[in-house]
Amino acid sequence: MTSSPDLRFPKSARVRTRADYACAFDAARRVHGAHFQLVFKTDPTPAPGAARLGLAVSRKVDKRAVQRNRIRRVLKEAFRAAHAQLGPGSYVFVAKPSARAVENAALRHDFLRLMQRAGALPSTSTQGTMQRPPTNDDSA
Template sequence: MTPAGFPKQARVRARAEFDRVFQQGRRTASPMMALHRLVDDGPVRLGLAVSRKVDPTAVGRNRIKRVIRDQFRRMRGDLAPGAYVLVARPAARQADNDALRDGFLRLLQRAGALPVVTPAGTMSADSSSPLPPDAPASTGP
């Protein structure tokens, strides 16, 4: 399987594992979806819960799951180990694919599952002095 695949080891499948994530994991929520994250030593795994209350049509529910699964495949290598269960909410039905991807990414960042991205500035991170490294230090007035 390719690195961007979705093998069985990368899925939360059993009801017992879903229950464990819901009971022991931490929840981070937005109006569109809720993310339950359980930190453990296992590989990165994803479970999806999209009920008929979210979208009464199977086509709509499958679209939401397909978009989230695709985004998860692409970033699986960057995520912290553990189990992730995403529960879609009714607002996900009206969201387009880009909004679903963005909402999932934001939840992962808020949950601490992704490394923090610092914005690029004009100064280097190790610079404690406003002088360039090759400039002579001033000894006084």
């Protein structure tokens, strides 16, 4: 069973070694969400596909490996889906204990919101649902 190249999570797209994590945490910016803390360090030299994901889901989040792995799988999938739009850099997600009790959709939503706040993804339109009344600018 082979998967398509877009759905893979290659080693080049991961923060893997202790030195990589240390580099990502040194002089990095932090953004807090409801279920995660995002520690990110952008790369000034843009290269296609240079976004890398690191995950830290400790036993403090949940003692059961099944739940920790579920959180990791959801984040990896969300990263794969958004990888083409991400700016270059290292993005490390540190899970909070509140992540164990929420559904996958809420985890994905928090992932996307944090990436938008970090500037890695374009923000969605924040306009409300009500339309503005027409203005009479044509009278000039």
